[in-house]
Amino acid sequence: MNPFRRSPFVIAATILVYFFLYAPIAGLILYSFNASRTNVTFEGFISAYSENVVMDGSLVKSSPCGPFHWYCDLAKNDDVTEAAGNTLTIAFTATIIATIIGTMAALALQRYNFKLKPFSQLSLYIPIVIPEIVMGIGILTLFSQFFGWANETFNLTGDARLSLGIVTVTMSHIAFMVPFVTLVVQARLQGFDKSYEEAAMDLGANEWITFRRVTFPMILPGIMSGALLAFTLSLDDFVITFFTNGPGSTTLPIYVYGLLRRIITPQVNALSTVWILVVFTAVLLLQILQNRESKQRS
């Protein structure tokens, strides 16, 4: 039997599922070129260029950017730029901290025995088995009760008052990202031959040199994929951010959600399209890099 043989049923179902996955995205992109400001029906592309935006009712007749009118509109939107900045700041900071402490924990859980070990291991599964909203409101309660107490006790006023913001969002993101980093690195450590480390030690390397020259390079791909996973989780997060953000710490998903509850112009579609393109390019680049690395190895 040919192991690659697939029945017509499987092929038909596959095509259908891929269509289901991509049709909404295609629609989203198409409507980012919509001439209609209200964006309810597709009223054609904006075909003409002009120095200023010319409107006819809710239709954009011509624009300095032509068909890309909504993309130019987007670039001029300060709220979007601010939200994008926040999203990236939070994702980078949280990823760096989560990757460092998560890798340390993976090493501890895989290489050492200590009293706290069962508890440490078990706590990693919390974000997987508990709905995000439960964590979100729990963290919100913690912060609001603690901040209320601290502001009152220490008589904090004005800028010194503790409140929800970019710091609380970053801290909460680290909390749900760390377990994923640790589990991914642990999986990598499990499949790795300890005799390399023993050989290094036999040849006179101390523990630190063994780690730096042997262990670390071998688990680096695991650390990288853990970090990448954590980064995408942070970029995508809505629920935890929703409950822990404050004034000035709006992220892109929160911003888009806010727009959906008000008037939606094709600007939202333009924003979504840019987002999809950025993610697509980033993932494609990573894929190419990984392929090159695995080719070099073999």
Add this chain to the structure above:
Amino acid sequence: MLQRLRENKSAQGTLLALPTTAWLFVLLIIPLILTLVVSFGRRSPDGNVIYAFSFDNYIRLFGYSTDCPDGQASCFDPLYVNILGRSLSLAFNTTLLVITLAYPLAYFIARAHPKQRNMYLFMVLIPLWTNFVIRVYAWMMLLRKEGAINIILGWVMNALNIPFTPLEMLYTPGAVLVGMVYEFLPFMILPIYTSLEKIDASLYEAAADLGANSVKTFLRVTLPLSMPGVVAGTILVFIPVMGTFIVSDILGGRQVILVGNLIQRQFLDARDPTFGSAASLILMIMTLIVTYFYTRKFGFGEEIVVA
């Protein structure tokens, strides 16, 4: 001091694991304990928490009401029980539909030529990495009265000469179901693929040599061996569906209220964090019970980490 630490392996392990464990303790375990404490409290008139030890919130959640029509002192109000039931049944339906759609695709990828597998998987990941909120918005545009689905249906009906009035699909339970399936489909495809890919090809040959046809091979070899993937996928889909409130908020409007919406509103609009905390603990207990029985029956695959 440093010398002693160098010799004490157990202390080294504790130190390495400490940042993560402490972080998770402060930001995940303490909040859960706090939620439990708050859920026994009462709401103050300005929306703050008065700490107490009362089961009022739980009694109210399970239908006890003092706001009755015929002047009774108390009666049964099914409002919140219905919300819990609706969330559970939606999560079950979503999971079943997602398995049905994900399995053939995962099977297709696992049986594809090894060189092409990465590309097919990549194609599954792209929609997953466009933002969650953006994906709900995409469906909002499709399901609208003026949206693409109605336009295409209109063309088809027109060609067949059947009179057609656009369907009201947005703000219905069906819209929420479709949105949920779309959001969580990739989380099922990846673990099923991982477990299918691990199956040794010689097992198929053995089954064929022993005279099994393709249907029998699938039922007796492929399906049982891919169960760990289905279990992992179910956990990755069922739990978030139970707690999500964006999909029902945007595609269900005010028509489809799930336990996630209930909790969110208690914390933002209605401002009763004590009742919201009780609801969120009940949600957590419900998902833990379902997950516990489900994994005890089918086992817990390592596929969960891969996805």
